[in-house]
Amino acid sequence: MSVPILVMKNITKEFPGVKALDNVSFQVEREKIHCLVGENGAGKSTLMKVLSGVHPYGSYEGEIYYEGELRNFKNTHDSEIAGIAVIYQELALVPEMTVYENVFLGHEIHNGISININETIKQTIQVLEKVGLDVNPTARVKDLGFGKQQLVEIAKSLSRNTKLLILDEPTSALSETDSENLLNLLRELRKEGVTSILISHKLKEVISIADKVTILRDGESVVTLDGHNGEVNEDILIKHMVGRSIENIYPSREHKISDEIIFEVRDWNAYDPNRGRVILKDMSLDLRKGEIVGITGLVGSGRTELALSMFGNPDGYRITGQMFLHGHPVEFNNPKKAIDAGVAYVAEDRKADGLILIQDVKENITLANLGRISKGGVIDENVEIKDAREYTKSLDIRTPSIEQKVVNLSGGNQQKVSLAKWLYVEPEIMIMDEPTRGIDVGAKYEIFLIMNRLVEEGMSIIMISSELPEILGMCDRVYVVSSGRITGELPIETANQEEIMRLATD
Amino acid sequence: MTFFEEFWQLLKKNIRDYGMYIALFVIMAFFTIATDGIFMSSRNISNLLNQMGYIAVLAIGMTLVLVIQHIDLSVGYLAGFLGAIAAITLTAWDLPVWLVIIMVLILGVIAGLATSLMVVKFGIPSFVATLAGWLIYRGALLQATLRTGTIIIPNDSFNAIGNGYIPDLPLPDFLPELHKLTLLLGVAAAVLIVFSEISSRKKKIAYDFDVPSNNIFIIKLIFTVALIGAITYILAGYNGLSWTAVIVLVVTLVYHFLTTRTFLGRHIYAVGGNSEAAELSGISVNKITYVVFGSMGMLAALSGILFASRLQSATTTAGQLFEMDAIAAAYVGGVSSAGGVGKVTGSLIGAIVMMSLSNGMNLMGIDISTQYIVRGVVLVLAVVFDVATRKQGK
Numbered sequence: 001m002s003v004p005i006l007v008m009k010n011i012t013k014e015f016p017g018v019k020a021l022d023n024v025s026f027q028v029e030r031e032k033i034h035c036l037v038g039e040n041g042a043g044k045s046t047l048m049k050v051l052s053g054v055h056p057y058g059s060y061e062g063e064i065y066y067e068g069e070l071r072n073f074k075n076t077h078d079s080e081i082a083g084i085a086v087i088y089q090e091l092a093l094v095p096e097m098t099v100y101e102n103v104f105l106g107h108e109i110h111n112g113i114s115i116n117i118n119e120t121i122k123q124t125i126q127v128l129e130k131v132g133l134d135v136n137p138t139a140r141v142k143d144l145g146f147g148k149q150q151l152v153e154i155a156k157s158l159s160r161n162t163k164l165l166i167l168d169e170p171t172s173a174l175s176e177t178d179s180e181n182l183l184n185l186l187r188e189l190r191k192e193g194v195t196s197i198l199i200s201h202k203l204k205e206v207i208s209i210a211d212k213v214t215i216l217r218d219g220e221s222v223v224t225l226d227g228h229n230g231e232v233n234e235d236i237l238i239k240h241m242v243g244r245s246i247e248n249i250y251p252s253r254e255h256k257i258s259d260e261i262i263f264e265v266r267d268w269n270a271y272d273p274n275r276g277r278v279i280l281k282d283m284s285l286d287l288r289k290g291e292i293v294g295i296t297g298l299v300g301s302g303r304t305e306l307a308l309s310m311f312g313n314p315d316g317y318r319i320t321g322q323m324f325l326h327g328h329p330v331e332f333n334n335p336k337k338a339i340d341a342g343v344a345y346v347a348e349d350r351k352a353d354g355l356i357l358i359q360d361v362k363e364n365i366t367l368a369n370l371g372r373i374s375k376g377g378v379i380d381e382n383v384e385i386k387d388a389r390e391y392t393k394s395l396d397i398r399t400p401s402i403e404q405k406v407v408n409l410s411g412g413n414q415q416k417v418s419l420a421k422w423l424y425v426e427p428e429i430m431i432m433d434e435p436t437r438g439i440d441v442g443a444k445y446e447i448f449l450i451m452n453r454l455v456e457e458g459m460s461i462i463m464i465s466s467e468l469p470e471i472l473g474m475c476d477r478v479y480v481v482s483s484g485r486i487t488g489e490l491p492i493e494t495a496n497q498e499e500i501m502r503l504a505t506d
Numbered sequence: 507m508t509f510f511e512e513f514w515q516l517l518k519k520n521i522r523d524y525g526m527y528i529a530l531f532v533i534m535a536f537f538t539i540a541t542d543g544i545f546m547s548s549r550n551i552s553n554l555l556n557q558m559g560y561i562a563v564l565a566i567g568m569t570l571v572l573v574i575q576h577i578d579l580s581v582g583y584l585a586g587f588l589g590a591i592a593a594i595t596l597t598a599w600d601l602p603v604w605l606v607i608i609m610v611l612i613l614g615v616i617a618g619l620a621t622s623l624m625v626v627k628f629g630i631p632s633f634v635a636t637l638a639g640w641l642i643y644r645g646a647l648l649q650a651t652l653r654t655g656t657i658i659i660p661n662d663s664f665n666a667i668g669n670g671y672i673p674d675l676p677l678p679d680f681l682p683e684l685h686k687l688t689l690l691l692g693v694a695a696a697v698l699i700v701f702s703e704i705s706s707r708k709k710k711i712a713y714d715f716d717v718p719s720n721n722i723f724i725i726k727l728i729f730t731v732a733l734i735g736a737i738t739y740i741l742a743g744y745n746g747l748s749w750t751a752v753i754v755l756v757v758t759l760v761y762h763f764l765t766t767r768t769f770l771g772r773h774i775y776a777v778g779g780n781s782e783a784a785e786l787s788g789i790s791v792n793k794i795t796y797v798v799f800g801s802m803g804m805l806a807a808l809s810g811i812l813f814a815s816r817l818q819s820a821t822t823t824a825g826q827l828f829e830m831d832a833i834a835a836a837y838v839g840g841v842s843s844a845g846g847v848g849k850v851t852g853s854l855i856g857a858i859v860m861m862s863l864s865n866g867m868n869l870m871g872i873d874i875s876t877q878y879i880v881r882g883v884v885l886v887l888a889v890v891f892d893v894a895t896r897k898q899g900k
Contacts (some may be wrong), residue, residue, distance in 0.1 A: 011540075069832070198701055311786070312788075314785050314786060334788075335785060335786050335787070335788045336789070336790065337786075338788075339788040340788075342845060347783070347786055352780070352782055353780075353782045353783050354785055354786070355780065355783055356776055356779035356780045356783055357779070357780065358779050358846050359776070360774065363775075363776075367772070367776055367784075367787045368784050368787040368788055370772055370773075374768070374769055377768045377770065379767055379768060379772065381767075382709055382710060385715060386713055498648075
């Protein structure tokens with residue numbers, strides 16, 4: 001057996017107040033796909049940051065052997081030269097630059113001081129072929145979809161002779177087809193001698209692709225399993241990840257759906273002047289009291305646009321159609337009107353659109369309903385602290401204090417803060433856009449429990465999600481969206497993944 | 507936890523807030539020693555406060571502009587231009603002082619709204635929009651003073667704003683060396699602060715929240731009272747509280763209250779921290795932009811009034827580089843260049859720090875060229891300290 005490409009020995013990394021990694025050992029064989037799973041905060045990303053030099057040599061304890069040699073990476077440049085590339089969830093591309101400029105950014109092909117554009121484009125075409133991406137190298141990155149941007153990023157790392165490719169939750173923002181393509185690409189690269197480390201929350205994906213799986217929990221490596229002898233299945237992974245087994249990922253609830261239609265949209269059309277095209281066409285949907293209605297579809301099908309257009313239209317689409325609340329026609333010119341009418345929107349991208357990261361838990365929770373804690377525009381701090389503590393407790397937000405800045409919380413807890421903020425406005429209708437994106441199994445389960453509690457208390461939820469199992473597990477009814485149209489409405493009893501995928505690609 | 511442990515922890519936790527006060531203290535102590543006490547004399551401190559008034563109000567307005575991730579370069583010449591308008595309406599039109607002040611303040615608000623209209627409606631970056639304003643108001647100032655050059659303002663009540671002091675109590679025999687009304691106001695302020703602190707502590711205890719221990723609380727009160735006492739005593743030793751100081755104090759208190767205790771303040775910081783999230787939380791980012799630039803315009807007008815009144819005239823170069831001083835004061839005072847963070851009280855301290863440096867170095871007879879370099883270094887040091895302590899906070 002050849003020397004493992006990577007051996008990390010007894011890695012310990014401490015941050016002020018927390019031990020992020022505690023004596024972790026991690027070994028990756030050559031030309032394998034090695035998955036790294038664990039709950040948020042388990043230390044996966046930290047481990048990869050130690051490897052890539054984001055946390056430089058000296059800031060951690062332990063040893064890293066790469067290709068059999070002890071290596072001390074002082075920065076990401078060192079590890080890049082050694083052939084290690086990391087692809088983060090937030091892509092490191094320059095949107096205004098072209099594909100070829102991005103691919104060769106930082107190691108431009110040049111004659112003297114001038115860049116050899118023709119040669120660059122030629123090599124870009126070669127490397128794009130490798131990743132199976134069919135775009136014009138002179139296209140601007142900002143004009144590509146997210147899935148294609150990710151492939152550009154991978155192309156970028158391949159252009160540097162990468163031997164070890166690390167992907168941090170690459171598929172969390174991708175549709176099913178794009179995810180499948182990406183996984184196939186990793187299999188292709190494996191044949192060509194590239195080793196991959198894949199961090200993922202999607203267990204099905206892990207099971208389908210992994211040669212090896214290492215599970216981290218609370219900063220310790222729990223176990224490494226072999227992906228080929230049948231010992232890896234969802235139950236085992238979850239058991240190791242959370243340290244207990246979860247009987248059912250989707251908790252059951254008492255269905256208390258009344259016949260009363262609380263919210264309805266009819267003949268809904270929207271035109272986006274920024275993109276210069278129609279984004280929503282003749283959409284009609286309704287929502288009953290106590291119901292969870294799912295909206296699913298591929299990325300770019302118009303799900304988020306639909307949600308925003310109903311929630312006060314902050315992006316300034318031109319809209320025609322009618323919206324009814326309790327049977328009365330309503331019109332929301334801005335998010336404030338929607339909020340005042342009892343509609344809440346839990347944003348898809350909680351960091352960009354949901355939370356004020358540099359503010360603390362308390363200020364985030366009360367932000368959308370300051371009226372509740374103030375008289376004549378003056379905030380009563382004491383009531384604010386009391387309320388924030390109540391909501392923190394009832395949603396089990398794990399934070400040292402309500403004065404903690406949200407940026408320091410884990411993804412699952414950030415999502416709970418985002419939820420708490422919208423529960424604080426006491427809405428009747430909650431639109432939740434990808435409520436479990438990028439959060440771990442345990443936190444997902446808790447979010448589902450909260451959703452169940454809310455609908456049992458009489459709230460109605462529109463749940464937007466691209467995770468089909470989640471839609472099937474949680475919703476009472478599901479609408480499928482494709483290219484800005486509703487292509488189907490299925491009661492949950494008759495819905496299945498194949499039928500939904502057929503409608504979504506209609 | 508022992509008293510010292512608690513004290514040390516509080517200090518560590520709030521080093522960002524206290525750092526600036528400590529720096530100010532060090533600077534003042536240094537100049538006091540270097541000038542044999544002249545720096546700390548009643549007359550000099552009183553002077554210093556009057557000199558920094560027109561920058562301090564700008565810095566307070568600029569704080570909010572920087573917090574919402576914009577900038578306003580036009581305020582210096584806007585202040586100069588509006589000062590000239592005040593001078594013209596007072597002299598050529600013979601309008602009463604109160605009317606002139608109200609009118610100029612309203613003009614300031616309109617100018618601020620015009621700037622934000624460019625930013626909000628046409629999407630012009632504030633840097634560019636206000637750079638245009640910088641040019642326009644500079645030209646407007648030159649035109650306003652074109653025929654006459656410097657416009658002398660022969661109006662005593664207007665000039666009192668920048669040069670006058672509050673009247674004293676009519677008790678000539680009691681404490682003849684000191685300004686009695688100033689002392690009285692100082693005592694009143696101290697009593698007010700002590701009572702409000704005690705009542706706020708009682709409320710927190712009633713809610714069953716954690717509060718600092720009794721000892722720490724008492725020390726903090728004693729320290730605050732001693733500080734107010736010292737400032738009051740120093741000012742009472744000369745002519746007492748100046749009208750400029752009163753105005754700066756009122757503006758600071760109002761803005762401090764608005765930013766820390768109200769809806770509006772919370773919304774401003776939310777927009778600065780993440781405007782998308784703020785918009786989706788039902789906050790109108792556009793409205794906040796109008797309010798912040800409107801307030802900036804009004805404070806620019808106030809700055810123009812203070813400056814014209816102090817010089818008792820409107821000059822062709824009035825307002826030159828005020829915007830840079832205000833921006834520097836705000837950054838020294840802890841405003842984050844990434845937006846979303848910054849206190850008006852911090853910016854006031856920042857303005858005092860910068861003015862103390864000029865004043866102290868003037869007293870020491872240090873050349874103006876060196877002064878600029880020293881102030882530049884202090885600006886950089888302040889921001890480095892700010893960035894370093896912010897990282898530590900994580």
